[in-house]
Amino acid sequence: MLSILIPVYNQNVVDLVKSLQGQCESLDIQFQILVFDDKSNDETREENKSISHEFGVNYVELPENLGRAKIRNRLGRMAQYKNLLFLDGDSKVIRDDFISKYLEKEDHSFVTYGGREYQKKKPNDQTLILHWKYGTKREALKVKKRILDPYLNFQSNNFLVKAHIFKKIQFDEGIQGYGYEDLLYAEKLKVLNVTITHIDNPVLHDGLECANQFLEKTRNAVKNLVELNQNGLLLNVRLTSFYNKMKGAGMLGLIVKYFKSREESIMNNLKESKNPNIRNYSLFKLLEYSSSIKD
Numbered sequence: 001m002l003s004i005l006i007p008v009y010n011q012n013v014v015d016l017v018k019s020l021q022g023q024c025e026s027l028d029i030q031f032q033i034l035v036f037d038d039k040s041n042d043e044t045r046e047e048n049k050s051i052s053h054e055f056g057v058n059y060v061e062l063p064e065n066l067g068r069a070k071i072r073n074r075l076g077r078m079a080q081y082k083n084l085l086f087l088d089g090d091s092k093v094i095r096d097d098f099i100s101k102y103l104e105k106e107d108h109s110f111v112t113y114g115g116r117e118y119q120k121k122k123p124n125d126q127t128l129i130l131h132w133k134y135g136t137k138r139e140a141l142k143v144k145k146r147i148l149d150p151y152l153n154f155q156s157n158n159f160l161v162k163a164h165i166f167k168k169i170q171f172d173e174g175i176q177g178y179g180y181e182d183l184l185y186a187e188k189l190k191v192l193n194v195t196i197t198h199i200d201n202p203v204l205h206d207g208l209e210c211a212n213q214f215l216e217k218t219r220n221a222v223k224n225l226v227e228l229n230q231n232g233l234l235l236n237v238r239l240t241s242f243y244n245k246m247k248g249a250g251m252l253g254l255i256v257k258y259f260k261s262r263e264e265s266i267m268n269n270l271k272e273s274k275n276p277n278i279r280n281y282s283l284f285k286l287l288e289y290s291s292s293i294k295d
Helices: 014-027 042-053 068-078 098-103 126-139 163-168 181-191 211-230 238-248 252-261 263-272 278-292
Strands: 002-008 031-037 057-061 083-087 091-093 111-113 158-162 196-198 203-205
Touching: 002 014, 002 068, 002 098, 014 031, 014 042, 014 091, 014 098, 031 042, 031 068, 042 057, 068 083, 068 163, 083 098, 083 163, 126 211, 126 263, 126 278, 158 163, 211 238, 211 263, 211 278, 238 252, 238 278, 252 263, 252 278, 263 278
Parallel strands: 002 031, 002 083, 031 057, 111 196
Antiparallel strands: 083 158, 091 203, 111 158
């Protein structure tokens, strides 16, 4: 009835798998939990080996790193049941009825997104605050906000999809590294008129990254976005809308000049401040996009 698919890269998923297994067993449903390790470090693999002995769990260590898109597609192809639940390895289940909430939608929706949350308390580690603050303000959206633009507000960290839909619409394996693979997937769904249903069934994002790593992944995501747009796979996301608006108003050059004149203080704010400014982060993304795009 339910295939739970978890790609793993340097994440301990023992507690996640056991919580999912427990909920499925209590519901007395047919299930499988597929965990594919995408060439994690030795320490992570050693930590996760124990789940291979759990009922209903298939743990596979891949010999090479496939990346975010390829590993999800492989998981989907290996799944045996009609409902596929994709979860990121840095997720934490925070509801006792998490599985049952999804199963309520199995006959009423082809694709269902449950959402994500971040811890309520600001991290003590100052280097984690940028990721936490951005995630809290921009990603941890309530259902009433997500449904205003169900495709733009889709994320691949926590969603249920029918197997026959995923067979037709898979993740684009041309995307390298981190960034925008989920929105490109949502765009494919939109083109084929596959509705995304949003429900209140979040998981906790339990993998905050330090500011340097978060900014580097942002650079990679922006690079992916530029390449997608230049290859004709136009994604109308907030960053491209902001760029086009500023350029159309003749303000792009001024914004770039402003950023460069204060680049050191802006980057220090993002990396070292106890209260990083999300507007500075938006400026950072705009500059990365502007410097990468070829008009």
